[in-house]
Amino acid sequence: MKPILLIDFGSTYTKVTAVDADAAKLLGSAAAYTTVQTDINDGLANAVALLSEQTGKLEFAERYACSSAAGGLRMIASGLVPELTAEAAKCASLGAGAKVIKTYSFELTEDDAAEIVSMKPDIFLLVGGTDGGNKACILNNAHMLAGAGGDFPIVIAGNRNAARECEHILAGREVYVCENVMPKFGTLNIEPAQQKIREIFLSRIVRAKGLTKASELISGILMPTPSAFLAAMQLLADGTESQSGIGELIAVDVGGATTDVYSISAGMPDRPGTIIKGLPEPYVKRTVEGDVGMRYSIHGIVEAAGCEAIAAASGIAPARVQELVDYLATHTDMLPTTPELAALDEALAGYAIRTAVTRHAGRIEEVYTMMGLAYAQTGKNLMNVERLVVTGGSLIHTKNTRKIASYALYDPQDPTSLKPRKAELLVDRKYILAAMGLLSKYYPEAALTIMKEELENNGLAE
Amino acid sequence: MSNKKTLVIGVIGADVHAVGNKILYHAFTDAGFEVINLGVMVSQEEYIAAAIESNADAIVVSSLYGQGELDCRGMREKCDEAGLEGILLYVGGNIVIGKQPFDEVEKRFKAMGFNRAFPPGTPPETTIDALKEDLHVEG
Numbered sequence: 001m002k003p004i005l006l007i008d009f010g011s012t013y014t015k016v017t018a019v020d021a022d023a024a025k026l027l028g029s030a031a032a033y034t035t036v037q038t039d040i041n042d043g044l045a046n047a048v049a050l051l052s053e054q055t056g057k058l059e060f061a062e063r064y065a066c067s068s069a070a071g072g073l074r075m076i077a078s079g080l081v082p083e084l085t086a087e088a089a090k091c092a093s094l095g096a097g098a099k100v101i102k103t104y105s106f107e108l109t110e111d112d113a114a115e116i117v118s119m120k121p122d123i124f125l126l127v128g129g130t131d132g133g134n135k136a137c138i139l140n141n142a143h144m145l146a147g148a149g150g151d152f153p154i155v156i157a158g159n160r161n162a163a164r165e166c167e168h169i170l171a172g173r174e175v176y177v178c179e180n181v182m183p184k185f186g187t188l189n190i191e192p193a194q195q196k197i198r199e200i201f202l203s204r205i206v207r208a209k210g211l212t213k214a215s216e217l218i219s220g221i222l223m224p225t226p227s228a229f230l231a232a233m234q235l236l237a238d239g240t241e242s243q244s245g246i247g248e249l250i251a252v253d254v255g256g257a258t259t260d261v262y263s264i265s266a267g268m269p270d271r272p273g274t275i276i277k278g279l280p281e282p283y284v285k286r287t288v289e290g291d292v293g294m295r296y297s298i299h300g301i302v303e304a305a306g307c308e309a310i311a312a313a314s315g316i317a318p319a320r321v322q323e324l325v326d327y328l329a330t331h332t333d334m335l336p337t338t339p340e341l342a343a344l345d346e347a348l349a350g351y352a353i354r355t356a357v358t359r360h361a362g363r364i365e366e367v368y369t370m371m372g373l374a375y376a377q378t379g380k381n382l383m384n385v386e387r388l389v390v391t392g393g394s395l396i397h398t399k400n401t402r403k404i405a406s407y408a409l410y411d412p413q414d415p416t417s418l419k420p421r422k423a424e425l426l427v428d429r430k431y432i433l434a435a436m437g438l439l440s441k442y443y444p445e446a447a448l449t450i451m452k453e454e455l456e457n458n459g460l461a462e
Numbered sequence: 463m464s465n466k467k468t469l470v471i472g473v474i475g476a477d478v479h480a481v482g483n484k485i486l487y488h489a490f491t492d493a494g495f496e497v498i499n500l501g502v503m504v505s506q507e508e509y510i511a512a513a514i515e516s517n518a519d520a521i522v523v524s525s526l527y528g529q530g531e532l533d534c535r536g537m538r539e540k541c542d543e544a545g546l547e548g549i550l551l552y553v554g555g556n557i558v559i560g561k562q563p564f565d566e567v568e569k570r571f572k573a574m575g576f577n578r579a580f581p582p583g584t585p586p587e588t589t590i591d592a593l594k595e596d597l598h599v600e601g
Contacts, residue, residue, distance in 0.1 A: 081511045132468070132496070133516035185498040185516050275478070275503050367503065369476045370527040376503060 003027065003058040004443070006435035007044060007065035007218070008225055009034055011072070014043040016051050017435035018058060021442075024449035028054035029430055034069050063218045064438040068225040073097060073201055076121040078104040079181075080128035080137045085158065087279055088181040089127045092157070092190035094286045096197040097227030098123070099258075107140045113148035121152050123200055125193065126166065129159030131183045142166035146173070153200050157181045157193040176200070188280055198223060226286060228437030229253065230262055233389065234284050235440045236451050237264035243448055248385045250360075250420065251433075252353050252408060254392035256332060257296040259289045259352045261360040267380025267418075274364070274375040281362070281380045289356045294348060294394050295332035298325050305351035314347035316340060342398070349394035350407035357408045362418045381418040383410060388420065388461065391428035401427050406461040425458040467597045468518040470509050472500030473555075475533035479526035482555065486524065489586035495593070506537045510544045519597050520550035522589070523576075530557030531570065538575025550596055554580030554589065 002022045008015040014034045018027040030053075032046035052058065075098040079086030086105035093100045101119055104112055116124065124145065128138035138158040145154060146169050153174040156166050163177045179192040206222050229251075239245030248265040263285050269276065291300030302310060302325055311318040324344055328334055336342040362379025390405050398404065402425055410419045432454055440447040469490055473483050480502050487499045498512050509521050521541075525533060534553055541549055553576050558567050564581040571579035578592055593599070 081514050084511055084515050128515075130516045132466075133518075134514060135517070182515070185512050275501070277503070277508075367476050369478050369503075370529075371478050374476075374478050374503070 002061050004439065005048070005058075005060040005063040006438045007047075007063065008228070008434045009040060009044075009065060009067035009069040010225065011069055014040075014047045014069075015431060015435070016044070016047040017432055018051055018055050018060075019435075019439060019446065019450060021061075021439070021446045024446040024453075026430070026432065026450050026454055027058070029432060029435075030054065031431075040069070062442070064441070065218050066223050066225045066228040066434055066438055067206070072099045072226075073197075073224040074099050074101055074120075074122045075125060075197070076100070076102050076104070076116055076119060077125040078108060078128065078141050079158075080134055081105060084185075084279065085127050085129065085182050088188055088190065089125050089157075091188070091279075091282065091285070092181050092193045093125055093197065094226075094288055095190055095230070095282065095284065096194040097201075097224030097230065097286075098197065099288065099290075107137055108144040110144065110147070113144040116145070117148045117150040120150070123197055124152055124154045125197070126154055126156050127158040127181050127193075129162065129180075130185050131160045131180050133159055133185075135159055135162040135165075138162050138166055139169065142169040146170050153204060155193060155196050155200070157196075174204075186280060188282060190282060198227065223438070225434050226260060226288075228434045229260075230284060230286055230437065231440050232433045232437035232447065232451065233262050234264050235436075235444055235448055236389070237387075240444045240448060243445060245448070246387055246452070249387040249389055250357065250382060250385050250408065250423070251389035251391070252357060252405075254349055254352050254356075254390075254394050255293055256393075257290070257293040259292040259356040259392075260286060261289075261356045262286050263360060263380060263382060263385070265380060265382060265385050267362060267382060269364075269375070269377050269381050270384060271364075271375050274377050276378075277376050278378040285360070285380065287356070287360045289352075289359060292352045292355050294345065294352065294392075295328055295334070298329045298348065301348050301352050301355065304355040310344070310347045310351060313350060314343045316344055336394075345394050346398060346400055346404055349392075350404045352394075353390075353405065354407040354411070357419055358414065358417050363416045364418055365416060377418070379418070383418050383421050385420045386423050387426060388423035389426045389428065389433075389455065391431065391433055395427065396429055396431070401425070402458050402461050405458075409461060422460060422462045425461045426455040427458050429456045430454055466494060466496040467520070467593070467599060468496040468498065468516050469520050469522055469593070470498045470500065470512045470516065470518045471522045471524070472504035472509060473502040473524045473526065474504055474506070474509075475525065475527070475529055476503060477525060477527045477529070477533075478502045479524075482526060483524060486522070486586055486589075489590065490522075490593075493590045493594075494599070506533075506540055509537075510540055510546060513541075513546055513549060514544060518549065520552065520593060522593075523551070523553045524555045525553065525557045526555045528556055528559040530555065534571065534574060534576070541575075550593075551576045552578045552580070552589065552592070554584055556582050
């Protein structure tokens, strides 16, 4: 037996998971309040104490942690054209597990620069221009950042012909130069920037966020929680050399403040003669809807879906829906303790999923040309993805998971949105996915075996 | 990066004629240009966005289905608005419907702000020579 402790320092809870890496078995999991204000180890010790009540005393051979405590990894990005390098910058940041507070395009103004400093990002990602392309924008933006102060690190991943000059302009700041996120027009190259972001997170952010004390107890890897989650999803989809994965998938994490959607899928068209428009899509993609969440961002769900739709889905009168939503927005720790609240939460969770997955998925448009009907696809085609992984309190603590999750599927009312036709539903009942992402870095076989074992199959959602 | 001149090319509007576009891509590349090929069904905004990111020297618009005049209207003004003042704009193909005298067609496209317009059946070499002349490329 080789017990390993996996820790997820969340903004509210510190979740711990114990596994036996030799037997590839889950031993137990527990959670306690995060104590980032005092000593983060207090919360960890409490969680571990609860865990050992289940598992008995364990001598952990190794401990790994991920964190979204103290605001997570907060980033700001700037690019040139909104749909091109600015989008690539956002995509790179989200894929590295960051929370993107804002994305700027074109030239930054002095007001923008002042706003950036006031938002105190953990990392700034500066891009713009293809290699050999536009330099004026990124150079201007480097000047603006240099003049504005602040002490956040800056990752330069734009036009390579301007990168060193940007570095000189920003002399005295913590600056890292890496490959362009869009070296050629229409080509995404986001991994080098993501790698750099993760390194900075490890070396600098962890220290700044009071996690150092914990890191002394930890054998290795501190990564942003979404990054761990993403690693778990990719392993589950793709498998390892000796063990096959389950194939292309979509995962949805409905939280209190945001709803995250992950897709591990090439997303190519299936209709012949379809033309792909827009930026190429990364195989592993994460999007975060900051205005869609079950409590802090509850109003965003109502705005996107409409109060009537939520009333119809929950069987509660629209006026009452509005009243309850306003109440929940300010009482963010309120759990659905009454049948009325439970019905409302289910409807809200369904529409949170629909809104977030619709924004994540691509669209297909019919175009009538002189040569007949043609199709133009933007974004990923997820219609043929057959597996849907769901997590988040509103999906885990209910019997109606399948009904709620079906909101992620193709909707005949919105036929151009390329969401899955039908999918096998896998539920993260024990909240283990971030932990499995951590484990996958050292024990991918065990992590994959445990996920296959522990994810609860809720059958086919149609 | 070399000092190659950068072109943005593509077929405008709801036009799916892909063959000529590929021929032009190869011809322009062989002639020493850095070519960003947007393919078919390209909107004015897509040409402009690509030209901004890549700091392009020219946009070469193809139109093969007779709707070029409608599709190209306002493109020069949009380029100006987007900060691409003075960028070279070419158009070519079957850019209007029916048999119209080409000098009149050319006049109309020049009035719309295109630097050059090419009639149906123009060999790529003609356009390449024009590009080299307008962009002051040796050889």
